[in-house]
Amino acid sequence: MKLATVRHGGRTTAALVVAGGYQPLPARNLSELLALPGWKAILKEASSGHCGPDVLPASEVELLNPVPSPAKVICCGLNYSEHILEMGRELPSFPTLFAKFADTLTDPDAPIVADESVDLDWEAELAVVVGSTLKDASEDEAAAAIAGYTVANDISMRDWQRRTLQWFQGKAFDRTTPLGPVLVTADALDPEAGLEVICTLNGEEVQRGNTKTLVFSAAKLLSYISTFTVLRPGDVVLTGTPGGVGMGMVPPRFLKDGDELVTEIPGIGTLSNRISLRINASL
Amino acid sequence: MKLATVRHGGRTTAALVVAGGYQPLPARNLSELLALPGWKAILKEASSGHCGPDVLPASEVELLNPVPSPAKVICCGLNYSEHILEMGRELPSFPTLFAKFADTLTDPDAPIVADESVDLDWEAELAVVVGSTLKDASEDEAAAAIAGYTVANDISMRDWQRRTLQWFQGKAFDRTTPLGPVLVTADALDPEAGLEVICTLNGEEVQRGNTKTLVFSAAKLLSYISTFTVLRPGDVVLTGTPGGVGMGMVPPRFLKDGDELVTEIPGIGTLSNRISLRINASL
Numbered sequence: 001m002k003l004a005t006v007r008h009g010g011r012t013t014a015a016l017v018v019a020g021g022y023q024p025l026p027a028r029n030l031s032e033l034l035a036l037p038g039w040k041a042i043l044k045e046a047s048s049g050h051c052g053p054d055v056l057p058a059s060e061v062e063l064l065n066p067v068p069s070p071a072k073v074i075c076c077g078l079n080y081s082e083h084i085l086e087m088g089r090e091l092p093s094f095p096t097l098f099a100k101f102a103d104t105l106t107d108p109d110a111p112i113v114a115d116e117s118v119d120l121d122w123e124a125e126l127a128v129v130v131g132s133t134l135k136d137a138s139e140d141e142a143a144a145a146i147a148g149y150t151v152a153n154d155i156s157m158r159d160w161q162r163r164t165l166q167w168f169q170g171k172a173f174d175r176t177t178p179l180g181p182v183l184v185t186a187d188a189l190d191p192e193a194g195l196e197v198i199c200t201l202n203g204e205e206v207q208r209g210n211t212k213t214l215v216f217s218a219a220k221l222l223s224y225i226s227t228f229t230v231l232r233p234g235d236v237v238l239t240g241t242p243g244g245v246g247m248g249m250v251p252p253r254f255l256k257d258g259d260e261l262v263t264e265i266p267g268i269g270t271l272s273n274r275i276s277l278r279i280n281a282s283l
Numbered sequence: 284m285k286l287a288t289v290r291h292g293g294r295t296t297a298a299l300v301v302a303g304g305y306q307p308l309p310a311r312n313l314s315e316l317l318a319l320p321g322w323k324a325i326l327k328e329a330s331s332g333h334c335g336p337d338v339l340p341a342s343e344v345e346l347l348n349p350v351p352s353p354a355k356v357i358c359c360g361l362n363y364s365e366h367i368l369e370m371g372r373e374l375p376s377f378p379t380l381f382a383k384f385a386d387t388l389t390d391p392d393a394p395i396v397a398d399e400s401v402d403l404d405w406e407a408e409l410a411v412v413v414g415s416t417l418k419d420a421s422e423d424e425a426a427a428a429i430a431g432y433t434v435a436n437d438i439s440m441r442d443w444q445r446r447t448l449q450w451f452q453g454k455a456f457d458r459t460t461p462l463g464p465v466l467v468t469a470d471a472l473d474p475e476a477g478l479e480v481i482c483t484l485n486g487e488e489v490q491r492g493n494t495k496t497l498v499f500s501a502a503k504l505l506s507y508i509s510t511f512t513v514l515r516p517g518d519v520v521l522t523g524t525p526g527g528v529g530m531g532m533v534p535p536r537f538l539k540d541g542d543e544l545v546t547e548i549p550g551i552g553t554l555s556n557r558i559s560l561r562i563n564a565s566l
Contacts, residue, residue, distance in 0.1 A: 099382035164379035
């Protein structure tokens with residue numbers, strides 16, 4: 001099942017992706033839907049039912065960030081072995097974690113504007129959306145609590161990220177992490193069996209990894225995080241990026257004003273973001 | 284003016300601290316009060332008015348975390364010169380920032396329970412609470428947007444903090460950062476003129492710093508953060524800890540089960556937290 005948050009006629013709604021369009025669901029977005037205790041029953045009902053005249057035609061809607069209001073956005077760095085090696089590090093015993101905010105997220109086709117940074121870099125990622133409350137969860141419990149998967153690009157302000165030992169400030173610029181375009185429910189997709197994660201810059205492929213090579217699987221990450229903090233429906237966990245980021249290149253390569261960044265996980269969908277850097281443009 | 288969030292008769296309320304007790308304010312806590320556009324007018328009205336029979340006697344209330352639901356809790360590390368030197372680092376050009384969650388916070392007298400960590404350490408801090416929305420703010424604008432100040436202890440799980448390069452996982456255990464006991468409004472307190480920040484362990488003073496030695500003042504921090512992410516009323520910024528933390532001692536010293544940790548900023552108040560470590564207790 002594919003779910004989305006869409007704008008139609010000036011309003012937003014959670015929706016089920018159906019033939020030809022989007023079947024509205026009883027919530028303004030997927031964050032609100034997942035907060036309903038009965039969200040699974042609502043989906044079952046919607047997916048088994050009619051697709052009547054209330055289906056919104058695909059041509060009339062705009063796809064938005066599916067989960068706009070997570071209380072927690074937690075990201076894993078250094079989780080693909082080849083990316084770890086390109087960054088000059090050893091394989092980790094523990095996941096490297098940092099936080100973003102709901103404000104950091106943006107829509108799947110939104111422009112990325114970061115006037116105060118000149119070293120923007122790409123990080124294509126699989127994102128996991130939590131479907132039920134998790135605390136001190138085993139991997140099996142964590143796997144069962146995954147609502148679904150979506151695509152993210154953890155666009156990073158490397159100049160700010162390197163200012164101090166802590167990456168956070170280079171990872172938390174407002175509206176710089178596109179998410180979407182849909183949420184694929186966990187029963188329909190198995191990252192451990194292998195999903196390609198692809199990043200293309202102005203038509204040139206710069207990243208291609210496979211989630212079966214993740215050091216820490218989605219379920220492992222959720223289980224680990226739940227040891228120290230509770231995860232709730234709608235929370236988002238980014239699973240890390242494969243090799244091929246700009247700062248790993250010789251010489252390093254960063255995003256330029258006007259660049260077209262495309263992030264794709266076949267089976268989920270594609271993010272397409274134009275980079276807008278007023279500082280870079282004037283250099 | 285001193286403000287608090289108190290529990291009385293099974294309900295919570297925001298309150299103004301008055302002679303003999305707490306004058307209820309029209310919100311369930313200070314997070315909700317600060318989210319009201321007219322919170323300053325409400326305070327003015329309450330402070331100029333009568334203190335009638337609806338004042339809650341101090342003996343009947345429990346002081347809670349004053350701001351229980353910030354969307355953002357951002358912390359500065361390495362901000363007192365003597366603490367920076369004891370950690371073996373150089374004075375910074377930029378603030379080192381990391382994030383916590385609302386879930387990380389707890390009440391001023393709550394026990395601190397962290398079963399999964401064995402290296403708990405103390406970090407007494409001045410906390411700043413935001414009173415109006417800030418984006419790309421100058422230092423003057425940031426100073427004017429401070430609602431007030433409170434006391435925090437950024438209790439840190441050093442074993443988890445050191446597992447990876449990123450401190451976050453050792454800083455975000457649920458209910459390990461006590462906050463309170465009151466919020467002192469910005470007009471009544473000037474950290475740049477100097478506030479003592481004191482931490483006492485089982486009656487022994489382990490930390491004493493002064494906020495006039497902060498490398499980055501409260502207003503500087505808010506201005507800097509607002510360059511990359513918007514700050515809103517009720518958001519919390521922790522300003523860093525002075526010298527004297529346990530991991531800086533030779534040999535390092537960590538909290539033990541049953542320890543009594545007292546954190547004080549004269550002019551604001553005192554946090555008093557008992558440490559409960561089931562893992563340590565069984566060693």
